[in-house]
Amino acid sequence: MSEFHANSSDPRITAPHIQAILSQHGYRLTGPRGWIVDQALQHDRPFTAEQLVAELRDHQDGRAAGIGRATVYRTLEILASVDVLSRVIQPNGSAAYVVEAPGHRHHLVCSSCGTTISFTACPVDTLVNTLTADTSFTIHDHLLEVFGTCPDCQEPADS
Amino acid sequence: MSEFHANSSDPRITAPHIQAILSQHGYRLTGPRGWIVDQALQHDRPFTAEQLVAELRDHQDGRAAGIGRATVYRTLEILASVDVLSRVIQPNGSAAYVVEAPGHRHHLVCSSCGTTISFTACPVDTLVNTLTADTSFTIHDHLLEVFGTCPDCQEPADS
DNA sequence: TCATTAGTTGAGACATTGTGTCAATTATCA
DNA sequence: TGATAATTGACACAATGTCTCAACTAATGA
Ligand SMILES: [Mn+2]
Ligand SMILES: [Mn+2]
Ligand SMILES: [Zn+2]
Ligand SMILES: [Zn+2]
Numbered sequence: 001m002s003e004f005h006a007n008s009s010d011p012r013i014t015a016p017h018i019q020a021i022l023s024q025h026g027y028r029l030t031g032p033r034g035w036i037v038d039q040a041l042q043h044d045r046p047f048t049a050e051q052l053v054a055e056l057r058d059h060q061d062g063r064a065a066g067i068g069r070a071t072v073y074r075t076l077e078i079l080a081s082v083d084v085l086s087r088v089i090q091p092n093g094s095a096a097y098v099v100e101a102p103g104h105r106h107h108l109v110c111s112s113c114g115t116t117i118s119f120t121a122c123p124v125d126t127l128v129n130t131l132t133a134d135t136s137f138t139i140h141d142h143l144l145e146v147f148g149t150c151p152d153c154q155e156p157a158d159s
Numbered sequence: 160m161s162e163f164h165a166n167s168s169d170p171r172i173t174a175p176h177i178q179a180i181l182s183q184h185g186y187r188l189t190g191p192r193g194w195i196v197d198q199a200l201q202h203d204r205p206f207t208a209e210q211l212v213a214e215l216r217d218h219q220d221g222r223a224a225g226i227g228r229a230t231v232y233r234t235l236e237i238l239a240s241v242d243v244l245s246r247v248i249q250p251n252g253s254a255a256y257v258v259e260a261p262g263h264r265h266h267l268v269c270s271s272c273g274t275t276i277s278f279t280a281c282p283v284d285t286l287v288n289t290l291t292a293d294t295s296f297t298i299h300d301h302l303l304e305v306f307g308t309c310p311d312c313q314e315p316a317d318s
Numbered sequence: 319t320c321a322t323t324a325g326t327t328g329a330g331a332c333a334t335t336g337t338g339t340c341a342a343t344t345a346t347c348a
Numbered sequence: 349t350g351a352t353a354a355t356t357g358a359c360a361c362a363a364t365g366t367c368t369c370a371a372c373t374a375a376t377g378a
Contacts, residue, residue: 026354030354069357074356095335110296123283123285135276137267137307137308140306141250143306146286146300186325189373208364228365232366
């Protein structure tokens, strides 16, 4: 029924492909964007903007080390807007990004270790119909995250 | 089917009742908490912690005016934990609180004016079963907010 | 009523996560 | 190769919390 994606086992998107997507959307192909994309692709789990800033600051490539913090924030926002990255709300409420296949997705996040499972099933669809009919709101968007503990982080049940 | 609650038309909880709840949960009944509860009850729509801080700073009652900012944050957190307030994610991503009837609820928020409709229908319940079976996660919690435009904020359709 | 004591408070420093400005730089294209 | 508009980096600034700690106080029962 549903499609589940453990992020580490997906056929990953490539840097050149992302460059093409950016270009198609009218964004320029710049050095900083390339380094940010490369660094983002290193991750198979959610990462925060500050995390990426730190990683780039300590990059082997000296040029990448000089990237401005605002540039990272701006670029991640762009990458999310063109559906290359997806924004995930962490259990603590702060934002992170994940590389994944495009499309409408939600996430199941382990509160303990951060492991993320993305899924395409969206139970909100039918709710939206009900809400629209009953409230006359025009519904534009929704936010759904599921939190739990992954198998690896669960306590052993036996002695 | 679903129960909808426009916040302004609910039979409101009273301050004494809230005091009782706090007491039942082992919290002391203090002056600052009383003033914060009173101020929270003035609202029938989501309010932020900073909003309440500002309102209390300008309170007629001089004593209330001296409340510390941290105390407001701490108390709102407590009130949410005992189900007197409910935390709502605003369209901009920041947190707010609403006074409302207890129980598991989600919110439909107008991105334009902030009007909030709470509802008890939770489409995540069945999803949780699927996710549990398919991923072996132990699911603890979820976050669901729906955003849209309320009737009052919608553009007139005719000329 | 009066100590005792643990919960609570206020002040303020500090942290995190962003956003806004602006001059300098640079990718893109004619 | 220029012209032009997008992009960048530095940095100030803002919003939203968190943490510490000494002072205070509600609750308890002697
Ligand atoms: Mn959805
Ligand atoms: Mn729910
Ligand atoms: Zn885990
Ligand atoms: Zn509205």
